[in-house]
Amino acid sequence: xxxxxxLVAVVGAPNAGKSTLVNxxxxxxxxxxxxxxxxxxxxxxxxxxxxxTQVLLVDTPGIFEPKRRLDRAMVAAAWGGAEGADxxxxxxxxxxxxxxxxxxxxxxxxxxPEPKHLILNKVDLADKAKLLVHAxxxxxxxxxxxxxxxxxQTGDGLPELKRALSAAMPxxxxxYPEDQVSDATERAxxxxxxxxxxxxxxxxxxxxxxxxxxxxxxxxxxGSVEIHxxxxxxxxxxxxxxxxxxxxxxxxxxxxARAELAGITGRAVHLxxxxxxxxxxxxxxxxxxxxxxxxxx
Numbered sequence: 001x002x003x004x005x006x007l008v009a010v011v012g013a014p015n016a017g018k019s020t021l022v023n024x025x026x027x028x029x030x031x032x033x034x035x036x037x038x039x040x041x042x043x044x045x046x047x048x049x050x051x052x053t054q055v056l057l058v059d060t061p062g063i064f065e066p067k068r069r070l071d072r073a074m075v076a077a078a079w080g081g082a083e084g085a086d087x088x089x090x091x092x093x094x095x096x097x098x099x100x101x102x103x104x105x106x107x108x109x110x111x112x113p114e115p116k117h118l119i120l121n122k123v124d125l126a127d128k129a130k131l132l133v134h135a136x137x138x139x140x141x142x143x144x145x146x147x148x149x150x151x152x153q154t155g156d157g158l159p160e161l162k163r164a165l166s167a168a169m170p171x172x173x174x175x176y177p178e179d180q181v182s183d184a185t186e187r188a189x190x191x192x193x194x195x196x197x198x199x200x201x202x203x204x205x206x207x208x209x210x211x212x213x214x215x216x217x218x219x220x221x222x223g224s225v226e227i228h229x230x231x232x233x234x235x236x237x238x239x240x241x242x243x244x245x246x247x248x249x250x251x252x253x254x255x256x257a258r259a260e261l262a263g264i265t266g267r268a269v270h271l272x273x274x275x276x277x278x279x280x281x282x283x284x285x286x287x288x289x290x291x292x293x294x295x296x297x
Contacts, residue, residue, distance in 0.1 A: 004053040006086035006169030011109070013101040016091040017121040021152035022046045022059040025162055029264070030059075030182040047176050050166035054174040058085070087145075087168050088116045094126035094149070098134055103141065110142035115168060118144040119161065124151040186265065187217045190227050193264070194257040194273070198231065201253055202241060210238065224268035227261070231275045239275045250275065 010018045023029050023046070030046040046057040088109060092102055109116060118138055120131060135147050146164055150157035182189070191212045198210060216228035233239050243250050250273055258271040 002052065002171050003173055004166065004169040005056070005172045005174050006053075007056045007058060007084060008087045008089050008165055009058045009085035009114075010089045010091060011105065012091035013093070013099075013105060015096075016093045017152050018091045019059050021091055021119070021121060021150070021158075022057045024152045024155060024158055025055070025057060025165075026181050028181055045182060047181050048162065048165075049178065050162050053166040053169050054176065055162070055165050055169060056175060085114055086170060087165060088112065088114045089119055089165070090116060090144075091119045091121050092134070092138070093122055094120040094131055094134060095122045097130075098137060102138075106138055106141045115145045116142060117161075117165070118147045120147070120149050121152055123149045124154050124156060186225075187214045189264065190214050190217060190261055191229065193260050194229055194231070194253065194271075197253045197257045197260075198242070201249065201256075210234075210242075220270075222268075224270060225265060226270045226272075228272045229274070231273060232278045233275065234277070234279050236277050239277050242275045 010022055012018050025048045026046040027048070046059060048055040048057055090105065090109060092098070096102075118135065120126075120135060123131060131149060135149075138144070139147065145168075148157055148161050148164075150161055152158070191214045195210075195212045198212070210231065210233050213230045213232065214227060215230055216226070218226045220226055231242055233242060241249070242253070244252070254271050254273045257273075258269050261269045261271065
């Protein structure tokens with residue numbers, strides 16, 4: 001059998017289910033998921049294997065109308081993640097309809113030369129009568145090599161999609177060892193896991209403007225890992241929300257993040273969280289560097 005390896009850029013509007021899809025195709029968690037839009041901030045590579053083929057999945061931030069520097073950096077990362085891809089996979093929330101965010105992305109993709117696959121996601125929740133209507137409309141706006149109806153949550157349609165993406169990859173040696181599922185460092189993944197818990201536990205209360213920096217990641221002699229993280233928020237009221245009454249909320253966030261990191265790393269984790277008020281953190285170049293985004297003027 002001939003080895004194949006190629007890059008699939010997963011693009012779409014916020015909350016289309018891109019990260020859930022990437023995790024499902026890889027077979028384990030590599031990208032954080034939350035009900036909050038624009039959770040993914042940077043390009044993240046997940047490695048899926050199908051037979052003799054390695055499919056490198058770039059999970060990009062959702063593409064939306066940027067209003068501030070952080071937004072512009074995220075959108076730049078999304079389009080940057082599509083550069084050099086062997087296949088562009090456009091993920092559309094099938095239950096959400098075709099608003100201007102979706103049609104704008106399709107129009108932007110229409111002139112690109114890469115083979116494009118249309119993936120209508122969340123079909124388990126969508127109005128079945130509208131699925132074909134959506135698919136037909138989008139196929140008149142751009143040329144798609146294939147159209148897929150899937151549910152990243154339930155797994156419906158994913159084996160067929162994974163086989164098709166694998167078949168579209170060029171011949172060539174694998175870029176990563178067989179047991180590597182992501183290019184994210186353990187340090188970066190630790191920040192993402194804690195940020196996910198912030199969103200999952202506080203998404204209705206905590207504004208979008210928060211981030212997590214891993215300040216210290218140390219291997220202990222006993223095989224465990226010690227992690228110190230700083231949660232940056234913009235206002236003292238937000239710090240109070242993250243801490244919770246008597247520190248209960250920050251303890252719950254830490255406990256869940258610690259358990260998840262222990263599962264991912266396969267070893268004991270000692271996690272220490274600190275909440276810092278830093279007005280305008282999203283205008284600090286060093287924060288962008290730490291979370292893996294380019295500084296965009």
